[in-house]
Amino acid sequence: MIRAPLSTTSVLDETAEVVSRAAAPWAAVVAATSLPYRFMQIIFIERVSELGSAATHYGRALGTIANLTILAFIFSRWGRVVFARACRLAEASDATPGREAWGVPLVALVSYLFVSSIAEIVYYASVLTIVGPVLAAMLAGLAIGTAELNTRPGIMAPWRHIARHSKTSKQLMSFVFIFFVGVIVAFINLAATFAAGAWLAHAFAGVSLARWDVLLSIRNKHYIFLLLAGAIAIVEPFWIAAHVVLVRRAGVAETGEDLRIWFRELQSRWAE
Amino acid sequence: MTCRNAVCQACATQWDGIYHCTTCLAARRTASRERGSVAGWLALVAGVLLLLRLTTYVMVWAGALIAGLF
Numbered sequence: 001m002i003r004a005p006l007s008t009t010s011v012l013d014e015t016a017e018v019v020s021r022a023a024a025p026w027a028a029v030v031a032a033t034s035l036p037y038r039f040m041q042i043i044f045i046e047r048v049s050e051l052g053s054a055a056t057h058y059g060r061a062l063g064t065i066a067n068l069t070i071l072a073f074i075f076s077r078w079g080r081v082v083f084a085r086a087c088r089l090a091e092a093s094d095a096t097p098g099r100e101a102w103g104v105p106l107v108a109l110v111s112y113l114f115v116s117s118i119a120e121i122v123y124y125a126s127v128l129t130i131v132g133p134v135l136a137a138m139l140a141g142l143a144i145g146t147a148e149l150n151t152r153p154g155i156m157a158p159w160r161h162i163a164r165h166s167k168t169s170k171q172l173m174s175f176v177f178i179f180f181v182g183v184i185v186a187f188i189n190l191a192a193t194f195a196a197g198a199w200l201a202h203a204f205a206g207v208s209l210a211r212w213d214v215l216l217s218i219r220n221k222h223y224i225f226l227l228l229a230g231a232i233a234i235v236e237p238f239w240i241a242a243h244v245v246l247v248r249r250a251g252v253a254e255t256g257e258d259l260r261i262w263f264r265e266l267q268s269r270w271a272e
Numbered sequence: 273m274t275c276r277n278a279v280c281q282a283c284a285t286q287w288d289g290i291y292h293c294t295t296c297l298a299a300r301r302t303a304s305r306e307r308g309s310v311a312g313w314l315a316l317v318a319g320v321l322l323l324l325r326l327t328t329y330v331m332v333w334a335g336a337l338i339a340g341l342f
Contacts, residue, residue, distance in 0.1 A: 048335040055339040059332060066328040066335075074324070110316055117323035124327070124334045128341075153312035155319045 006249055008174040014249070015242040018091050026086035026101060027237040033079025034236055038229035040069040045225065077116055080240055081109050081147050087244040088148055104148075111150035111158045115143035138172040144240050145247035168250050175246075179239045186231035191218075194227075 019027070044065045048055050055062065081104045089097035119140040126132020139162070146161035194216055201207040216223055275296055284291040 044331070044335060048339045051339060052342075053340045055336040059336070062332045062335060063328060066331045069331065070324050070328050073327070107316075110320060114316060114320045114323065117320065117327055120327050121323065121330050124330045127334055128338065153309060153316045155312075155315045157312070 006168065006171065006246075008171050008178070011171060011242060011246050011249060012178070014091070014245045015238060018087050018245055019238055019241045021094070021096050022083070022086040022090040022101075022241065023237060024096070026083050026097065029086075030079050030083045030237050030240065031233045033082075034076045034233055035229065037069065037072040037076040038232060040065070040072045042222070042225040042229060044069055046222065049221075073120065074113065077113050078104075078109060080144055080236075081112050083237060083240050084144050084147055084244050087241045088248065091245060091248060105151070107153050108148050108150045110153070112143055112147035114155065115158045115162065116140055119143060134173070134176050137176045138169070141172055141175060141239070141243040142166065142247070145243035149247070149251075165247050165250050168246055171246055172243075175239070175242055179235055179242075182235045182238065183228075183231045186234040187227055190227050190230050190234070 044062070047058075047062065047065060051058055051062075082101055085104050086097045086101035089101055119136045122139065123133055123136035126136070142162045142165055143158070146158065146165055149161045150158055198209055198212055198216055202209045214220065218224060275293060277293060279293045284293060285297055
């Protein structure tokens with residue numbers, strides 16, 4: 001029996017093709033919905049760091065910011081599901097998906113919100129450990145990959161899909177590492193782009209950059225956080241697409257669809 | 273038979289020891305699916321609301337904890 005291997009590199013190869021088809025305009029939906037959440041997270045982190053050890057006395061103020069952050073979180077998850085659907089349609093049709101990508105089934109959206117909330121809780125509760133955030137990232141990846149498989153409402157249904165695809169844990173772990181490195185690379189590139197832009201404005205347009213030098217300095221924590229948010233927004237569409245492709249390919253291998261596709265490809269080659 | 277119509281043995285299906293016609297079986301199936309669907313929706317929406325609330329608490333707790341450490 002011949003089966004196409006479900007390797008990380010083969011999934012990433014296919015991911016690049018899927019993103020190239022779905023990115024315009026659907027990656028913009030992810031960025032537009034994700035950035036408000038990242039900005040709210042930055043505000044929350046900055047307030048907490050300003051308060052320091054006195055933060056425990058400002059629970060109500062921090063709770064208000066956290067509530068607004070969670071509203072932005074819901075909006076960002078909707079954007080993710082729309083892009084995941086666009087990726088699935090792009091993969092299935094080999095073309096840029098149209099308006100049908102907006103039509104995310106409500107049950108898929110709410111089920112995804114349910115699982116991604118748990119992933120978020122795991123992440124925040126274990127943010128000081130190394131294992132916790134990695135597990136949360138793996139769960140969040142599986143959640144977005146299996147989001148559209150949820151056709152019946154219920155709190156157990158999403159877990160059945162996740163359990164069925166958890167055998168791809170090796171690839172999921174690889175994705176965590178690869179996309180972590182991807183965020184670092186995007187961060188450096190963004191910082192370099194802003195630095196180059198500032199230098200060009202100073203050198204050729206004669207713009208006074210005394211104020212901008214302070215704002216775009218690596219000593220400015222706010223700038224570093226914004227760069228990080230930008231880097232995550234750049235990598236996020238690839239991360240979503242990789243998990244959609246992984247889940248789709250794992251499902252295809254499970255049902256034998258891969259063999260049918262392979263057989264059809266062979267038949268078409270012979271026909272030529 | 274729930275509908276009390278007479279059908280032949282070949283057209284009737286036994287379920288829980290009682291014979292039903294196809295129309296009655298379809299009605300029972302739909303009713304069961306609707307009950308399951310409503311219960312599923314209620315559980316899912318309640319779960320999401322609870323988890324979102326819990327997320328805000330965990331976020332504030334983790335933030336205060338980390339701020340206290342550094």
